[in-house]
Amino acid sequence: MTARIGVITFPGTLDDVDAARAVRYSGAEAVSLWHADADLHGVDAVVVPGGFSYGDYLRCGAIARFAPVMTSVIDAAAKGMPVLGICNGFQILCEAGLLPGALVRNDKLHFVCRDQWLRVENNTTAWSTRYDSGAEVLIPLKSGEGSYMADKPTLERLEGDGRVVFRYVGENPNGSRSDIAGVADERGRVVGLMPHPEHAIDALTGPSDDGLGMFYSALDALGVAA
Amino acid sequence: MATDTTLTDTTARAAETPDAPQPYAELGLADDEYQRIREILGRRPTEAELAMYSVMWSEHCSYKSSKRHLGYFGDTTTAEMREKMLAGIGENAGVVDVGDGWAVTFKVESHNHPSYVEPYQGAATGVGGIVRDILAMGARPLAVADPLRFGPADAEDTRRVLPGVVAGVAGYGNCLGLPNVGGEVVFDRTYAGNPLVNAMCVGAMRAEDLHLAHASGTGNKIILFGARTGLDGIGGVSVLASATFDGDESAGGRKKLPSVQVGDPFTEKVLIECCLELFAKDVVVGIQDLGGAGLSCATSELAAAGDGGMYIDLDRVPLRAEGMTAAEILSSESQERMCAVVAPSDVDAFMEICRKWDVIATEIGEVTDGANLVINWHGETVVDVPPRTVAHQGPVYDRPYARPASQDDIQSATPDSLTRPSTPDELRDTLLRLVSSPDLASRDWVTQQYDRYVRGNTVLAQPADSGMIRVDESTSRGVAVSTDCNSRYVYLDPYRGAQLALAEAYRNVATGGAQPLAVTNCLNFGSPEDPGVMWQFERAVHGLADGCAELGVPVTGGNVSFYNQTGDTAILPTPVVGVLGVIDDVRRRIPTGIGNEPGESLLLLGD
Amino acid sequence: MARVVVDVMPKPEILDPQGQAVAGALPRLGFDGVTEVRQGKHFELEVDDSVDDDTLAKIAEGFLANPVIEDWTIRRVEQ
Amino acid sequence: MARVVVDVMPKPEILDPQGQAVAGALPRLGFDGVTEVRQGKHFELEVDDSVDDDTLAKIAEGFLANPVIEDWTIRRVEQ
Ligand SMILES: Nc1ncnc2c1ncn2[C@@H]1O[C@H](COP(=O)(O)OP(=O)(O)O)[C@@H](O)[C@H]1O
Numbered sequence: 005m006t007a008r009i010g011v012i013t014f015p016g017t018l019d020d021v022d023a024a025r026a027v028r029y030s031g032a033e034a035v036s037l038w039h040a041d042a043d044l045h046g047v048d049a050v051v052v053p054g055g056f057s058y059g060d061y062l063r064c065g066a067i068a069r070f071a072p073v074m075t076s077v078i079d080a081a082a083k084g085m086p087v088l089g090i091c092n093g094f095q096i097l098c099e100a101g102l103l104p105g106a107l108v109r110n111d112k113l114h115f116v117c118r119d120q121w122l123r124v125e126n127n128t129t130a131w132s133t134r135y136d137s138g139a140e141v142l143i144p145l146k147s148g149e150g151s152y153m154a155d156k157p158t159l160e161r162l163e164g165d166g167r168v169v170f171r172y173v174g175e176n177p178n179g180s181r182s183d184i185a186g187v188a189d190e191r192g193r194v195v196g197l198m199p200h201p202e203h204a205i206d207a208l209t210g211p212s213d214d215g216l217g218m219f220y221s222a223l224d225a226l227g228v229a230a
Numbered sequence: 231m232a233t234d235t236t237l238t239d240t241t242a243r244a245a246e247t248p249d250a251p252q253p254y255a256e257l258g259l260a261d262d263e264y265q266r267i268r269e270i271l272g273r274r275p276t277e278a279e280l281a282m283y284s285v286m287w288s289e290h291c292s293y294k295s296s297k298r299h300l301g302y303f304g305d306t307t308t309a310e311m312r313e314k315m316l317a318g319i320g321e322n323a324g325v326v327d328v329g330d331g332w333a334v335t336f337k338v339e340s341h342n343h344p345s346y347v348e349p350y351q352g353a354a355t356g357v358g359g360i361v362r363d364i365l366a367m368g369a370r371p372l373a374v375a376d377p378l379r380f381g382p383a384d385a386e387d388t389r390r391v392l393p394g395v396v397a398g399v400a401g402y403g404n405c406l407g408l409p410n411v412g413g414e415v416v417f418d419r420t421y422a423g424n425p426l427v428n429a430m431c432v433g434a435m436r437a438e439d440l441h442l443a444h445a446s447g448t449g450n451k452i453i454l455f456g457a458r459t460g461l462d463g464i465g466g467v468s469v470l471a472s473a474t475f476d477g478d479e480s481a482g483g484r485k486k487l488p489s490v491q492v493g494d495p496f497t498e499k500v501l502i503e504c505c506l507e508l509f510a511k512d513v514v515v516g517i518q519d520l521g522g523a524g525l526s527c528a529t530s531e532l533a534a535a536g537d538g539g540m541y542i543d544l545d546r547v548p549l550r551a552e553g554m555t556a557a558e559i560l561s562s563e564s565q566e567r568m569c570a571v572v573a574p575s576d577v578d579a580f581m582e583i584c585r586k587w588d589v590i591a592t593e594i595g596e597v598t599d600g601a602n603l604v605i606n607w608h609g610e611t612v613v614d615v616p617p618r619t620v621a622h623q624g625p626v627y628d629r630p631y632a633r634p635a636s637q638d639d640i641q642s643a644t645p646d647s648l649t650r651p652s653t654p655d656e657l658r659d660t661l662l663r664l665v666s667s668p669d670l671a672s673r674d675w676v677t678q679q680y681d682r683y684v685r686g687n688t689v690l691a692q693p694a695d696s697g698m699i700r701v702d703e704s705t706s707r708g709v710a711v712s713t714d715c716n717s718r719y720v721y722l723d724p725y726r727g728a729q730l731a732l733a734e735a736y737r738n739v740a741t742g743g744a745q746p747l748a749v750t751n752c753l754n755f756g757s758p759e760d761p762g763v764m765w766q767f768e769r770a771v772h773g774l775a776d777g778c779a780e781l782g783v784p785v786t787g788g789n790v791s792f793y794n795q796t797g798d799t800a801i802l803p804t805p806v807v808g809v810l811g812v813i814d815d816v817r818r819r820i821p822t823g824i825g826n827e828p829g830e831s832l833l834l835l836g837d
Numbered sequence: 838m839a840r841v842v843v844d845v846m847p848k849p850e851i852l853d854p855q856g857q858a859v860a861g862a863l864p865r866l867g868f869d870g871v872t873e874v875r876q877g878k879h880f881e882l883e884v885d886d887s888v889d890d891d892t893l894a895k896i897a898e899g900f901l902a903n904p905v906i907e908d909w910t911i912r913r914v915e916q
Numbered sequence: 917m918a919r920v921v922v923d924v925m926p927k928p929e930i931l932d933p934q935g936q937a938v939a940g941a942l943p944r945l946g947f948d949g950v951t952e953v954r955q956g957k958h959f960e961l962e963v964d965d966s967v968d969d970d971t972l973a974k975i976a977e978g979f980l981a982n983p984v985i986e987d988w989t990i991r992r993v994e995q
Contacts, residue, residue: 015496015499015500015587015588016405016496016499016500018406018407018499018684018685019407019684019685019686021685021686022683022684022685022686025686025703055407056404056405056407056495056496056499058496058937058941059405059494059495059496059497059499059933059934059937060405060496061496061933061934061936061937061938061955062900062901062934062937062938062941062955063903066900066903067937067938067941070941070944070945098905099903104905105905106903106905106906108847108851108852108854108906109854109855110854111852111854112854113854113855113858114397114678114679115397115400115401115404115678115679115680115681116678116679117677117678117679117680117681117682117683118678144683146404146681146683146684148404151852151854153851153852153905153906154905155850155905179852179854200683202686203683203686205686208689208700208816208817209683209686209687209688209689209700210683210686347984348982348984348985351985457931460929460931461929462930462931490930490984490985491931492926492930492931492932492933492985494931494933494936496933496937497933550931551929564931565931588940838951844958845958846958846960856959859959859979859980862979863975863979866978866979868967868971868974868975868979869964870963870964870966870967870971871961871962871963871964871967871975872917872962872963872964873961873962874959874960874961874962875959875960876957876958876959877957877958877959877960878955878956878957878958879923879924879925879955879956879957879958880935880938880953880954880955880956881925881953881954881955881956882950882952882953883950883951883952883953884949884950884951885948885949885950885951887949888947888949888950892947892949895947896942896947896950899945900938900941900942900945900947901938
């Protein structure tokens, strides 16, 4: 059986073609999902890709989270479906309440595009089992509002429960609290991160192919061999 | 606030009041140009017509000072050079056959003055404009590049202009999802009051999908789609409302209209996807982007390129502001709009696709079997003109040009007269001056703000010599682009300097592993009314054209930006040259840099 | 019709890099005496009279602001 | 010390894509009756009593707002 992984397109989504390519590279079938269609078309997992949904006007992800497709994603996530939010997708998942915290303007106020080292802090989530714990991976980061914020109790809970999945290595690129690059929900099925694993699937077009591990991990979680 | 409709300046009214004074001079038309319009029409133009002619006959739209010289590009292009050219000068953008059924289109545009007035929005809308040009050819935009010129890095105003321009290029391009794969950042004092913000876009399509702007087929519908039309960028035209009939003061209250446009990259992104779906479903006969001269340009160019006339009902244009006059609607430079010609049987399908993308689309008129472009407003005719006279038959000037006397002095100041470091200390000092010079500094501060990864096809970007994009994933075919110009060389010798710019861009494309195929340009110069500047221009055009002939690559299009000067001081002549190349397998690209592997041999080619 | 103003501000404990950048720049521009700056968003809504305060609060809390990081205030203004 | 509020809004004739996006989203979220939205910036400044209204106007005009495309208002608020 081939896993079917949905990739959502909102108006203003940009990295949907890239996310679909990454899904295909991992051996799964990419199914495109349209924001206005609540039907998830029987997919096994969902990627909420990067971009500027609705122009990121108001707040990043604030408008997209109300799309019909997100209601279905929230239901499916409650039942344990693996969901990965990348960059704008991470912001949407936070706005939708699937992940805690919020992403705010980079501390230096500029958009930052750079190849970023990340440390894998938790290799037990649906999207990180293919990495060794503590492994360092090179993944592009490109965002203007990527600074992860949460109140102290939330941060303590995240750290205590091992829900910080990826952390920035070296100089913090955006002012993110505790150098957090990505977090998971309580069950480790929903993961969001600012850097773009779908841009690190081939040394031809990215700095590494380290990002593929996230997609392979999802296949493992779904119990299908890639 | 609303203009009294009884005062609408209709063609009938124009015929009845031949002597009504008109503010043509304020709109930038010369006496003889105004007379020519009267001759063409056999009466005085209406306000709306005057607005159309004045903007379409401006230097920016009509190329009146440069046309005569630009012809030399065509004269020097041989049949052999033309072989891979699917569309050339005169179209929205040049199109080149890159093999395997792929066609690639590319062009550079300037947005210099608006970027000085309001750096962020000026640069942002510059990117938006060039992207729509590429889209109007039927292509999917693939990547952008941004050749930039600023005053000295430590000048007060550069601190306002540079961060704003870079943030604007980033803000618009990133949100549009186009990787930024190249550009330049150059500092010189002559750009202090006149930065250059040039933007390049590259797009690709299947060769058979090439869409040229034309409106043929009587009964075909004209559909305006994208953003609403507002009071953007029509500062100049507001003299009409107040001057022609010295209207009441409430109309005069509009005098301070913004000449700035604000971009909405989200709307443009949706517009791109919507257009590509319209092309794919084959429901478009002709298409034109709305750029500098707004609806004036789009309607007159579409009609001029067709075989009939055109009727437009201006009341149907969706507006964003209240009380706009016909002239204002026609001149508005509101961004993120396109105009399509659609067969009646396809209108429903067209509208359905626009609804899917939440794009406002309105049928505003149709192709007629008449000869004229006729535009109605409130049920009366306000424009009735032969479209070619607006779009293509603007004035052509033969401006005097002469080698400035100062050129000898400039050329005699050779490097021999420079003092050279002769002691270790002086050498150290020179080296430190070099490495601390803004011109040699890292461009990271700029390029870090640009997304170079989006869409996952970027094979080369900064710090490579050229940007390279994979066009076809199944075959790994790709294209490379580079823009270059050392304007100090051009200043010394415009002919050779332009050739050096070409040679540099050509080399940058070649060293990445691509075969250079075609050339575009953005010719940034001072005032064409200065014979010395005109001479620089004429020499640069000849140098570039002759260089292209020698290398066997055609100039497929370009852009001219004159009047780049502060007071009497012109900028350094800056003919930015863009070269496009093809590579049949991007996996064989050659990344910039040496020393990647131990044991590499270093060879020096040339002398 | 009424005009409603909604102001949305970063919570006091949340870092406000935009406000800080402004506060840091003012002395360099020769303006002294501004000790703190915080930057938020200002919305002006034209609403039908049918829209009551409860609904406005829902719009502010559920949409215009992100209560994880932002506080909001609403006021109706005379026109 | 005084608290000063500066609101910066896009000029009426200038396109406001952010406000448009909000206005467009509200009906989809089930909120009807909001006919127009404009979005701007809201600054809260803590200033020494030595800073006069003239200086504040200069700060707003020259720095907080971009007068080419934005209008601004200043008010001092009681604390
Ligand atoms: N404005 C810009 N936008 C995008 N890329 C730029 C810009 N300016 C410079 N670059 C890129 O940064 C790299 C270094 O630029 P530069 O130092 O000018 O290179 P070179 O001197 O080799 O031409 C190049 O890859 C160039 O394309």
